[in-house]
Amino acid sequence: NQSQACEAARMRFHCKLQNADLFTQMCSTFEKIAKVIVVHLTPQSVRFIVTGAGVQDNIQVFSQMNVPAFFSEYTVESLNQNEVAFEIQISLLERALKQATTAMATGMKLMKRNGTPYLSVGTEFMNPCHQTVIQDIQVTLLTAGQLASIQEPSVRDPDVYVVMPPLRQVRAVIERMKNMSETITITANMAGELSFKLDTSQVTVTTTYKDLDHPNIEGHPPPQLDKEKRAEVKVSAKSMTKFLGCSQLQMNNVILCIMVPKVVVVHAVFEEVFLTYYLPVMT
């Protein structure tokens, strides 16, 4: 319609990619979660979002990459406070960036061809001779209204919150558990203990971690160690696996928060990347 066309006409985005390694890892992390994701560009950050709509298990993921750590010559302009959002098939972006890690320069921009919007990814090489590869990925622009409706869930204070053991180790265990059961019960207390359990007619398996830390949450009193304060929730093994796809990012501060009976939230921070996973709880 007219207003959409007008909005689209005033949209501009282009940038040069500086941290190709980490950006590509982010793409591959999200490829494990959903086929299509929302990319939300603001002057300060690039956000990858999985809204849960149409995603199996309704897992939601909100992330933020601060511009200065990833891009240079970054420009984004629009009638909507210079914010732009579009849906993209993330595997196509990952594929387009495959060679960016060894390229001399990589740039991205939004453009239109025959009325259809594309994200154009250009990589420049010097070996064996100077060449530029351009890959155009079709995207679906979101209107200001659609973007406004994407809200990060508001959750209350957690009942229990704990720093997770190294994700690579947890991932190995959950991969095995996933082969034995569709659901996994997470139990944690405020005395450094976290366990994952599955219970089927054929087998019961429990893996227990001890001596974990509890982080200081800003604006809250320091955590009191309390064994009696515990929470137990059931989540789907698949959504756990999707969350653990971020283990490749080598984060060392991943905090699991349980708010019974609603949701499990995992906050992860790594350099200039913030990731939050909302895992729906099963009854």
Next chain:
Amino acid sequence: APLPCERSGAMDGASSGAATSATATGTAGDQQVVQFQFYCKLANTKPLATVLGTLMYKPKDQQAVIVAHKQGICFLVEESKKFQCRVYLPQAENFQQYEFSDEVQSVELRINFSIFMECLNIFGTGVGQQHATAMQMAYNSAQSRLILMLEDAGVITEALIHTLDSGLTMRDLHVTSPDGAPAAPALAPALAAAADALSSAPLQDSMSAIFNRHPTVNEVIMQAQLLREALSEMDWSDTHVRLLLSPDKPYFRLSTESVAGSIEMEYPKDATEVFDKFECKQTQTNRYSVQFMKPALKILAVSAKTMMRTNTRGMLMMQFLVMTEEHKSNFVDFVVMPEEGDEQSDDQGGANDTPLFD
């Protein structure tokens, strides 16, 4: 006397082992005292996981029967009278501690082997693993469960695997070949003694028993790696692998045939770097389903030597001496039925082929 007892949930009492300490621990009012039929402890699961991994030939829901007695444990997988594979784990070779109840001769249980292996490998199988995973295993027949406790750098996994009725249809108390000799051949004398003891226990010996009822026709003992090389060359998209054993040329031949063509691998009988023993009385060609030969390939990858035997029914028995990285040796045997068909005509065909090299 009863075995180590279980306390509420964990195996705390179990590692103390002897019957005397078991009676001493079984008192506390709020703790449940349960008896195990067998208990074993292992500091590093990797060698065990490697040898047991060779038994997996289905993508999921594979079952196995476990037979345990004083000498050790045997894992057995079988495919409805077509194929059977057994891994013998003599207790002295494999476990740091092993206890077996005085009250029974042996125990048999059936489990979902796919689940068992997932639990055994719960902390991952990757080469990047820095710590050894330690294991304790115990069987509680009254509660129909096999308990596995695995520990990796302070992280503990406890698995309670539900056991099924072993569903034996045919049992042989003593497995010997027609001439009365023990069924397990002397691939390695010390190991054979242990295997003998295991095989003379009540085992689901349907396939091995059938094998031993028919006289052995051909027998060879060869270097496992060379057999593996020969088998790897085969066209696995074919449905069958043909094995020819003969006192005459070509002596030993493996072959497959598909639309793409045929592949043959031969070894002459006097190649001492290949064969430790070559005793073939009669020319035999048999076909074996590729699906059941695949486990052999896996086992060969970790074996030192292999014995192959065929009987008058054309059944193939293979016995492997498996070596794992910690220089533990274990014993795996394997019996497969031939596919019915064209053995005789194959024989004629083979004899009429003009050799490429003479």
